Amino acid sequence: MRLPRFGYIKPSSIEECLNLLQEYGGKARLLAGGTDLLINMKYRVASPELVMGIKGLPELSQIVMDDKGYCSIGAGITLSEIVSHKQIASDFPAFHKAVQSVASKHIRNMATLGGNICLDTRCWYYNKSKWWRDAREVCHKMGGRECHAIKGSPRCHAINSSDTVPVLIALGARVKVVRKGQERIVQLKDFFQDNGARPTVLAPEEMISAVLIPREASSARPAFIKIAMRKGIDFSMGSIAGLLAQNGKGAGELRLVLNCIGSAPITLKKTVLVIAEAGFTDAAVERAALTARSELGALTNLFTSAGYKRHLAEVLVKRALNELNELPGKNRSK
Amino acid sequence: MAEKYNVIGRRQTKLDGPLKATGRSPFTEDVVLPGMLHGKIVRSTIPRGRIVKIDTTRAERVPGVKAVITHKDSAGIMVGPDQQLLCDEMVYYIGDEVAAVAATDEDAALEAAELIKVDYEPLPALLTMEEATAPGAPILHQYFDDNYADEKVVNYGDVDRAFAESDHVRTDEFETFPSHNCFAELHGTIVDYSLPGKLAIWTPSQTAILIQKGMAQSLGLSESQVRVLNLNTGGAFSGRGTVRPHHLIAAVLSRKASRPVRICMSGEEEFIVCRSAGGSKLTFKSGVLKDGTLKVIEADHLYDCGAYVETQFIQLIIVASTLQMLYKIEAMRYRGRLVYTNNVPYFFHHGGGLVPSQFALGQHLYAVAQDIGLDPLDLHYKNAVDKGYTTIGGTHYASCGLKECIEKTSRKSGWKKKYGKLPPYRGIGIGCGVMSSGGKGLFQHDTSAAFLKIAEDGKLSLFTGLPDMGQGSHTTMAMIAAETLGIEADDITVISGDTDIAPFDVGAFSQRGTFTTGNAVKNASLDAKQQIAKTAAEKLQVKPASLVFKDRKIYSKSDPEKTLSFEDVVFDTLHSAEGRFIMGRGFYNSPTSKPALAYSFGAQIAEVEVDPETGMVRLLSMTVAHDVGRAINPLAVEGQMDGQVFSGMGQTLFEECVLEQGQIINQSRIDYRLPRTFEVPGMEHIIVETNDPYGPFGAKEVGEGPIACNPHAIAGAVSNAIGYTLTEFPLTPERVLEGIRKRDKEKRRV
C-alpha cells in the first residue's frame, strides 16, 4: 500500500510549525512517529496536502520536573524513551505500565506521547482501503451520513484506542495546547469528546506541545489494567486506570477511567460514589462493578460485542478496585 | 531396530540457512526485470450483481500507463470452470477481479486503477449457507441446478446396523468460522509474456507443475511454453497450490504491453486472494459400546465454498477418507457438500482441510467420553488403529505409531495424574491425528523425479522440482542423497525453482515431499552410486556389491584397507578412457491409491488455564508426539511441530475472519488476531520412529500431520477446564464465556 502524494516540510521550530498549521488548517497534518498517520494515509482515510515532520523538534523533546509541581513530558518524546526513564517509572508506575503496553516495542521506538494522546479513533469500517470502504455508504468519520457500527446513529462511534489516556486522566494530567501566538492548558479529562469523528477539542491549527502530570499524584496509589487477547502487540479490548489518593482526612479520593470501549475515555462517577459511600467492601466492589455497566453510553460491536464490552467494564472495575485496595495481609469486611 | 546412519537422524542445519539469514535468498518481489511494469487490479465493490459499464478512458490517459485490460482482453480465459478471469457480466464477491492496469511505476498504476469507473447493478447476495440453500434462492452459477458446488458421499460397512448395536448414540453439531493462512510473504507474481511463444512466471508456490499446467491450460499454451520460477516461497500452508487470477492477469497485461508485469498484493488485499479456510457446519454422530468401543461414525458437513469452487473439492476428499483412518470402526457414512455463496472464495488453511473436522470430531468424542464415563484418552487409545491394520476403506498401515504417541504423551504430560483432578478452570485435553504421506488424488500418478550430477571434485548438484517453503525439504533431500552416497549434506547443492531445469515433481502438498520426492532422490542416488561403484570395484578388484560408501570414502566390506576417496573415484571415472560423467536419475510414484502408502500419526496433549471472568485462554503447554517413520532431520521435525502447534493454537483460540455483508471486517494483520511471542506455550517434542518400509530410510511426512492433531487437543482442554463442550471454532473469549453461562444454566436445571 503506497502512501498518497503530499508535500512535505520539516519545520525547524515550533513557531514555524504553528505558522504553517495556521496557514494550512485542516489540510496539514503533523508527522511525529508516523505509526498512526502513515497507516491512515496508506488507507486513504487521511490525505493531507502537507505533511509536517516534527520528529526531533527540541521544544517537544524534553522531560522536565518543572518548578510548578509538574512532570512535563514533551509531546514528541517517544514511548520507548518514557519506558526507559527511571524517574517516571518510579513516580508513575501505572503510567509507565500503560506506556509499555502500547503496541509493540518497534512501534514504541517510533511513536510519541503526543501521538498516543491524539491517536485517531479506530473502527473496523474506517481503517480500511478505499476499495473496501466503497462497498458501503460513506460514514460520518469520512464526511458522510452513516454509521456502520451503530446503524442510524447521527454520529461516529469509532473507538478511542489509546492506552496512555486513561492513566493520564486518572493522574489529573493536563496538556499544553498551542496555536500561533497562543498557549492554553487543558485538563486531559476535558480534552476528549464523545464523537469518533472529532475525538478531541483540538482545532486544526492547534497542536499539543507537552503533557503535564502533577507530581503530587505520585503519592497516590495507581492501577492500570489492559485486557487484550495478545500481550505485547494488541490494541486493548478494554482498559481501566485508577487512582486512590489519600486526602489527609482519612477518606480517599478515588478515580476510575475506562478506555477503548467507546469514542472517548469514560470517567466513572456513579461507580466511584458507591465506594466513596460504602468503602472497599466485597459487596460494594460488586455493586460498583455493576454500576459501571450503566455509565458506558451507547456501545458498538466493534472488535468485540457490545455485551462483552459491558461485561469487561464490570471485570475491569472489580479488578482495579481490588488492586487499589490491595494491602499486605488485608482484612476486608463482607 | 533402528539402523545407525551417518547423516540421517542428524540435527542438520538448513543448507540455505546462510543465504536466508543474510537476506540474500531471493523472493519473487526481489526480482527486477528490465522494463518491468507494475500492475494493479480493480475489484468489485458489490457481492453480487451485473456490470453495467466499465469506463477506462481516464485511466488510459495517466502518464506511464502501458496497458489497461477488462474482460474484452481476457475473453475465454478461465481461472476455473466457474470463474472467468475478469468478470464479463456478473460479479460474485466483493473483490472479484474486474479490470487491471500496468504502468511504469506503482503510483501511476494506483492512480489509473482509481480512475477506472465501474457501474454495477447490485443483485441480492447470498452471504450465508442458509441463504444459499434456502428454497427459492437464486442460483449463483449457471449450469448448476442449485448452489451446491460439489458433493461427496462415502459409505463403508453397515451403518444402520452398527448404530442399532451401539449402547450409546450421540449427535453433535458444530460451527467453524473462516481463518487465514497469513504467511509472511504476500501473494505476488511477475509474468513475462512479452516474447512470442514463451511465458515466464515468477511466483511463490508449493508446486511449479500445477502453476505450469494451470497457466498453460488457461492461456492455451503447451506446458513447455511456460517456465515457472518459484525461487523461494515465504510460507505456503496449503495456500499456494494453484494458479490464481493475479497470475493470469499479469500474463494478459504483459502480453498487451509487451513487457514483464509485476503484481504484488497489498497487506489488505492478501486476505481475499489467498483462498484460506472458510466457514463450515459439521454434524457428527457416533455409536459406541459401554466399554468405549467405537463402532460407527456418521458425518454431514457443509462448507462455505465462497464465490468460486476452484479446487475446494479436495477438502471433501481428504476429510471423507480421514474419517475412517484413525479408529477401528466398522462402519462410516459421510456426506460433504460445498455451498456457493457470495463470500470470498475459500480453500483451506494448513492441515489438508482437516482442522475444522478434527476439532469437531475431537469435541464430539470428548462429549461421548463424558457421557459414558470414560477418560477421553482411553477412548482414543482403545480404538486407535495400529500397524498391519486395514481400515474399512482399504487404507493399510505398514507402520503405525499412534498408540505409542498416545502412551508417550500421556506419560510425559502426567495425564493420569491430571485429568479430572485439576483445579477449576485448569484443563487438559488430547487430540489424535493421521495424515497421508503423498498419494494419488489429483492425477493418475503422484510422481516425483530427481536427478543429480557429480562434479570431478566429488560435489553433487541435486535437481529437484520440489519447492522448499521453509519446511527444509531441500536439506532433507540432500541428506537422503548424502546418506546413500556416503558423503555429507554440505557436499550437495540443491537446484530447484525453475521448470526449465528441474525434473518433474507434483509439488509440496499432500505431504508428499519427504516420502515421494525423498524416494525419488534415493533412487537417483542409488543410480549414481551404481555408476561410481563400478569404477571403484574395478580399481579395488572387488565385487561392486561388497563396497561400503561412508565418510566420503568407498571401501571393501571384507577388507577395509582397500579404500578410495569418493572424490578420487569420481575423478577417475570422468578421466578414464570411457570418460563417463556421473549422473543419477530416479523417480518414484506411489503404487497405491487408498490414498497413500504411508501415514504419519500423532497425539498431542494441551494444558490450559481459563480466565473465567474474561473467557481468555492461556495455553500453558503442549506435549507433542508424532510418528514420522524416521526423523531424517530431527531439527526440522521439531520445527514443523512448533510451527503447526502455533498455527493450530492460532486457529483454535485467536484467529477468525469476521464476515459481514460479504466483507472481512477485520481484514488486517492487527485486527485478525495472530498470536505472537507471549502466547507461545511450553513445548515438549516426542519424535516416534516406526521405520516405515516404504519411506526413504523409513521416513514419512511431518508437514501437516501435527496440525491435524492440535485443535481438538486445545479445545478439549478448554472444555475440560470449564466443564462444557464448546461447539464453535475458534474458541474466542466470548464463546468461552457463553459456554460457562450455558454450563451454569444446565446445572441450575438439574
Next chain:
Amino acid sequence: MEMRIISLTVNDTAYEVAVKPWQTLLEVIRDELGLTGTKRGCEIGTCGVCTVIIDGKAILSCLTLALECEGRSITTIEGISTAESLHPLQKSFIENGAVQCGYCTPGIIMTGKALLDENPDPTDDEIKEALAGTFCRCTGHIKIMEAVKKASHPAGEKE
C-alpha cells in the same frame, strides 16, 4: 519538483538518492538502493519484516519516510555480516533451526540485534517483548526465541 535528493548512510556506505516525499524508507532501500534483504509485509507496522536499525533502535521502515532519514545512519540485514563471518545472531538462528522459509528472518534478526546491542543478557520475557512485534508462521517463534537466547548467553557468543 517533487523529488528531493537526500544523503543517507546505509551499512556504513554513503548514498545520495532522489526520493519522492511519499516514498517510505522501505521502498527506497529496496527499489532505489537494491538492498532487498529487508522485506515488505503487512505495511501497517504489525509484522516486523521491514525492521531496520536506526540509532540502535528497531524501526519499522514501512512506516518511516525516506525523507526523514536525511543524514541518518541505517543498518539493514546486509550490513551485519562480512565475507569472513556471519553475525552471532545469524549463526545462532541457523544452528538452532530458527530459519524456515526465511522471509521474516531478516526483520527478526535485526529486531534481535537491536535488543542484544542494548541488553546483552535479556530475560525470556524481555526477548518476548522485543519480538512481539514480529510474526513467524513457520516456526511459531519458538526456535527463534531460543536462538536469540543462545546468542545472548555470554558463553554462547562466538567472535
